[in-house]
Amino acid sequence: MRCLGVFLAIGACGGNSSPTGSRDVTLTLAIPGGTLDPKGYTSLDLVLHGPAGDVWLSSSLGKDPVTMATGAAFSGIDLAPGTRVSIEATLRNDTGVAVGYGRTAVDAALIDESAIEVPVRRPIAYIAGAVSRDADGRASTPALHWTEAPATYADLAAGTRLDGKTQVGLQPAVLMIGAGPSLYMVTQAITDPNGVLNGPAKIVPISPADHQALPALDGTLTGAVADGAGADDGSTLVIATSTQLFAIKTAPCKPGPCAPGAPVPGMARPLTDGNFARVAVVTSPTGEIDAIAIKNRESPTTAACSASELWWVPVSPAIDSSDPVGPPQKVASGGFCDIATDRGHAYYVDAVKGDLGEVAIDGGTVIARSIRILPAIAGAANGKPTALAVSNGQAYVGIESPPATTSLLVVSTTVSADREIDQPRTLWSEAARQVVRATDFAGVQRQLDASSAAIDHIEIGAGDDYIALTTSAHFEGEPILAANFPGMTIDTEELHVFDASSGGVVQRYRSWCAGVLRNFTLGDIENWSCAAAEGQTAAARDFDHHINSMTFLFGKK
């Protein structure tokens, strides 16, 4: 065990036990060692999730005078020897802002003199998507030219305002996947002029130290890439495409060569066929990895999330187990719209039933079990849940209420008899609006109310410190002849990041705002631009893109 100076010279390093008889575990918070290291941290929060409940620890950080290592020490923790816990570590600066976060991938045993490593990463939200530009330079015609763009990111620890210029390398990305401490980019060609992804998709590991693109994995994926998720140790990815669900083992086999029949690192392994749009990975405390996925989320004949299927797909067995994994199975058909996982549990929202549920095993069969019916939002009885993330027993549900109000609801994943505890909270609710300005006429602007809006993705970052969500809204403005305003069709896409404790807005970034003019007549005002609302930033010219995916390192969705 490495001695850490003054106290440990007397205590833990003095022999097998300290003078007080306490047991010591060394926890190493491993930062990547690059420009993206957490910076400015002065205190540490630790949460030990044990079988009998959570232990919360908090301390300022200090420097060891001998080794100059930064750290802290806790003692008197009332846990039995060998207790298995999952550990969350959050590094904070002087103002309490989370500047680094990490957690164990599987439960670790607290054994005397043992060493546990927890990778820690800066809280960064990544978004990626394609670009659809006006094909002929005339806003009054609908022709589009589709291209791709590098992924962009919001460094929440730095707090800088987004303008889309912070990019992950120069290579265009269609999807970013955070898998615990590891980051992956998916590249795939796009079809012009319809914007459909096609051709083989490649997976490119991205260095979490400096965002450098590493050599792409050998395997390729077929079908249009739609969603991806990773195991908390970064060793396994599951990617949904329009034709199949794939698993990719990213880590080399250990020790030595891979066993016969074992997944080959870097190669894509089809798990099951179908048009999958959402996927999440659930890791059991013993390391078994399974995927939960939604098939046929988009329907060619009916509304989205009205005739979808929930699938349970085993990916790899528990650590130290050689048992084969079971076959994929359809759990249920219904209105499944999004899924999420949290500490070994898998959850879903059903837009038709309007409920939050859990995927559970009942008598050896995987079933979908409703937890609670979600309440009406903002007086809109016909709101429906479209997006979900779960962290530490709190479900964050995106609700879409006609015509265009989106709300973020926080509700416990367990139902309590205590009504006060059980009461859902609305963290955020907004009717989508967009102001457009006539670029050639100072002061002339038009406010549009959206005809529809939805929360597309929700992800929890840095433990429970940040809640990020993406929204899309559609606006139809009728022509106003007296004002020479043509009809307008506009689409916007935004990233919102909230401080989970206060609900305060950390970032509100509009990544996309574009549209076409309709019913254009001679004399109508032709040149318009999207204005930024109060507190909102927008992409700089040529740095805008759609939001196809959003992720955090160590995010939970």
Add this chain to the structure above:
Amino acid sequence: MRAALLTLAALAVSAAAPRAAHGDPDPRRKLIVLEYRAGSSALAGIATRVVTLLSKQTSLQVLGPDQARAVYGDQLDQVLVKCGGEALCIARIGQKIGAAEVILVGISELGDVILTMQRIQVASRTVASRVADSLAAGAIPSDAQIADYANRLLPPSDFLRFGVIELVANLTGAAVTVGGQSRGLTPIQALRLRAPATYDIRVEKSGYVPFSTKVALPPDGEIKVEAELSRRGGSDAWYQRWYVLAAAGLVVAGAGGTAIYFGTRDSGGPAGDGKLGITVIIQ
């Protein structure tokens, strides 16, 4: 044609200049709220309501129109009219009163009542942010609406309020729980917590009678809690007491500056208590 366009523009809730990109302003800075009316008597007392709200929800030193007049002099209203809402001129008023910022509440009527609020930074003499809304004649903005205006006008950091609880215990190594959340072991640093709020505080250690209390923490307030834990029976041997180990440690290291290791490490429990210790290293 042009007039029609301008009317449409005026009725839209205006967007505003983006907030400062870097660094939050001092949450305790002095700010004055002034009211400028362009021939309108609507929304009587709106500036006072803004002052009341900001005083409740922020730590800013907020001066209303009356207080500003008392400092500046009776000519304030005339100067304000001459300024005509122009930022440079308003900033001069703020400078004379010693404020860091001025919120100018403007009321005019263009069919509807047009309410504007400008946040003017005195040092740079520029408008940092602006909110405008059109209200139907006779309509009075609710408190929630005024709060929304303020939220859009001022940086979010202005609305985060904290108080400090300093907890001193007669023992080291006692587990401190504040508001149901573990805060480590004594001695602990002063806790900066959201305020106003009421916190349950519990300090406990095996072998001692737990200490518990409830404190109402006011914004910007500091409360000192002295936790006295009495032994359920017996007493510590001298070599088990925390300060003895701390002193010994200092002798070994020959230097100070290790307060964190002493400060968070419990050495005061009975020998062989078998409890867990975690040493954290950041690499």
